[in-house]
Amino acid sequence: MIPFLDLNAQYRQIKSEVDAAIAEVIANSAFIGGPAVKAFESEFAAYQHAKHCVGVANGTDAIEIVLEALDLPKGSEIIVPANSFIATSEAVTRSGHKVVFADVGDDYTLDVDDVTRRITPSTSAILAVHLYGRPCKLEALSRLAHANGIKVIEDCAQAHGAEIGGHRVGAITQAGSFSFYPGKNLGAYGDGGAIVTNDAELAHRCRMISNHGRLSKYDHEFEGRNSRLDGLQAAILRVKLRHLDRWIAKRNEIALFYSEALCGIGDLVVSAPQPGMRHAYHLFVVQTEQREALGAFLRSNDVQTGIHYPIALPQLKAYAYAGQQHEPMRAVRNARRVLSLPIGEHMSVADAQEVADQITRFYRLSS
Ligand SMILES: *Cc1c(COP(=O)(O)O)cnc(C)c1O
Numbered sequence: 001m002i003p004f005l006d007l008n009a010q011y012r013q014i015k016s017e018v019d020a021a022i023a024e025v026i027a028n029s030a031f032i033g034g035p036a037v038k039a040f041e042s043e044f045a046a047y048q049h050a051k052h053c054v055g056v057a058n059g060t061d062a063i064e065i066v067l068e069a070l071d072l073p074k075g076s077e078i079i080v081p082a083n084s085f086i087a088t089s090e091a092v093t094r095s096g097h098k099v100v101f102a103d104v105g106d107d108y109t110l111d112v113d114d115v116t117r118r119i120t121p122s123t124s125a126i127l128a129v130h131l132y133g134r135p136c137k138l139e140a141l142s143r144l145a146h147a148n149g150i151k152v153i154e155d156c157a158q159a160h161g162a163e164i165g166g167h168r169v170g171a172i173t174q175a176g177s178f179s180f181y182p183g184k185n186l187g188a189y190g191d192g193g194a195i196v197t198n199d200a201e202l203a204h205r206c207r208m209i210s211n212h213g214r215l216s217k218y219d220h221e222f223e224g225r226n227s228r229l230d231g232l233q234a235a236i237l238r239v240k241l242r243h244l245d246r247w248i249a250k251r252n253e254i255a256l257f258y259s260e261a262l263c264g265i266g267d268l269v270v271s272a273p274q275p276g277m278r279h280a281y282h283l284f285v286v287q288t289e290q291r292e293a294l295g296a297f298l299r300s301n302d303v304q305t306g307i308h309y310p311i312a313l314p315q316l317k318a319y320a321y322a323g324q325q326h327e328p329m330r331a332v333r334n335a336r337r338v339l340s341l342p343i344g345e346h347m348s349v350a351d352a353q354e355v356a357d358q359i360t361r362f363y364r365l366s367s
Contacts, residue, residue: 002355004304005183006346013345014239021235030231040234041194043241044178047161050171050196052203055229056210059157059179062193063091063127065227066153066175069205072097076124081110082312082324082331084129087179088155089313092127099322101314103329107271108285109136111330116144125151130159130169132308133185133251133280134273138164138172153177156196160186161248163278170196175206180229180237185251185282186244188233247345251281254343254352258284261356266290266363269337283308287337290366295339297362303355306340 011018025036037055045053056062067078078092082101089099102118105111108131115126126145128136138152145152154169156162157179162169170176180192195206208215213224259270269287273279285308288294295305312331314324341355 001302002304002342002347002351004306004340004342005344007182007187009346010344014243017239017242018236021239022232025231025235032228032230034231036231036235036238037229040229040238040241043238044194045196047168047241047244048156048170048176048178048196049168050176051198052196052200054195054203054206054210055234056193056195056206057227057229058191059155059177059181059184059193060087060091061210061227062177062179062195063088063153063155064095065206065209065225066177066195066197066202067091067095067097067125068209069202070125070151070153070174072124072151075122077120077122078125078127079110079115079118079123080127080313081129081131082314082329083108083309083334084131084155084313085157085309086313086316086318087157088127088129089319097124098122099319101319101322101324101327101329101331104131104331104334105137106330107134107136107274108132108334109134110141112137112140112144115141119144119148119150123148123150125153127153127155128173129155129157130162130280132285133159133162133282134271135159135162135164135169135277135279138169142173157181157184158282159280160184161244161278162280165276171198174199175202180233185248185280186237186240189236190230190233192229192233192237193227194229243345248278248280250345250347251284251343252279253349254347255279255281255284257349257352258341258343258356261353262286262359265360266367268359268363281343283340284343285338285340287334288339289337291337291339293366294359294362298355298358301358303358304342307338308340309335309338311335
């Protein structure tokens with residue numbers, strides 16, 4: 001059986017380190033704030049090549065808090081990709097802004113021409129998602145944003161460690177949000193999230209918003225909220241961060257194997273990374289018209305797959321009100337065709353070979 005994700009196998013690799021880190025937090029009763037949170041924030045900032053990191057309760061809150069801290073005009077339009085997890089667009093609405101969906105390119109990230117067409121005088125920001133761990137076209141998006149006097153922020157929930165031209169994602173723009181949901185490339189043992197930025201003032205506002213509008217005990221300067229990364233999660237994340245580059249390298253090794261082994265097989269489409277980028281390969285996604293049949297065939301041969309995501313955001317019931325469900329978008333076609341193959345540090349290249357062999361068999365049998 002080749003599982004899609006195996007967090008238990010990962011835990012077995014690092015059990016003694018994780019157990020010791022958890023025991024230390026409990027021994028010190030450092031559950032909220034404390035040394036592990038502080039240390040993780042500075043280590044994660046360094047890892048993402050950012051000056052500041054603010055730990056928060058989850059990746060959705062991280063986006064909301066950045067949007068609030070940026071103090072964008074109330075009710076302004078924020079452009080988000082039509083292929084993402086709903087958290088991206090939800091955070092926009094929750095922070096009092098209007099979601100405008102833009103299409104994606106053949107790399108699954110925002111299509112710059114479509115974003116250009118959707119900018120209006122009410123647009124205040126572009127929320128770029130490094131979907132599947134693949135860095136988006138930030139240089140072009142930043143140029144476009146600059147020319148229109150709007151902001152770009154990055155949803156890096158799937159892209160810890162991803163790079164463009166040697167720069168890690170997150171602080172390339174105004175700010176980036178991260179999720180440490182257990183199944184992400186860097187996952188906690190519960191919910192967790194973070195914001196990274198090079199802007200000290202913005203980091204300060206995010207920290208205050210996430211902690212009831214205060215920095216020290218009872219001097220609340222404004223009404224904020226409660227969204228903190230807790231000590232146990234920070235201690236676990238510190239341990240895992242030390243292994244993350246090795247794990248991302250493993251993901252890239254498997255992705256490279258898949259890309260070569262699956263090239264020219266049936267109607268499969270594999271999107272190759274651009275030179276100069278480091279793809280974090282949170283997911284390895286292929287496209288085929290036979291998505292359902294291939295997924296079922298692999299399942300019956302003990303290979304787990306996933307679909308990220310089966311419905312494009314504008315077509316979700318939740319966004320019927322936005323009125324973009326009938327727009328012809330590549331994102332809609334993607335949602336019908338994408339299939340995520342198993343990838344991760346729990347796999348060997350031999351496992352990837354087994355997956356590729358099964359896929360080859362599927363096309364041989366179905367032709
Ligand atoms: C996981 C995810 C989020 C939300 O993160 P949570 O920690 O689950 O709130 C946001 N955006 C994307 C693209 C994600 O994959």
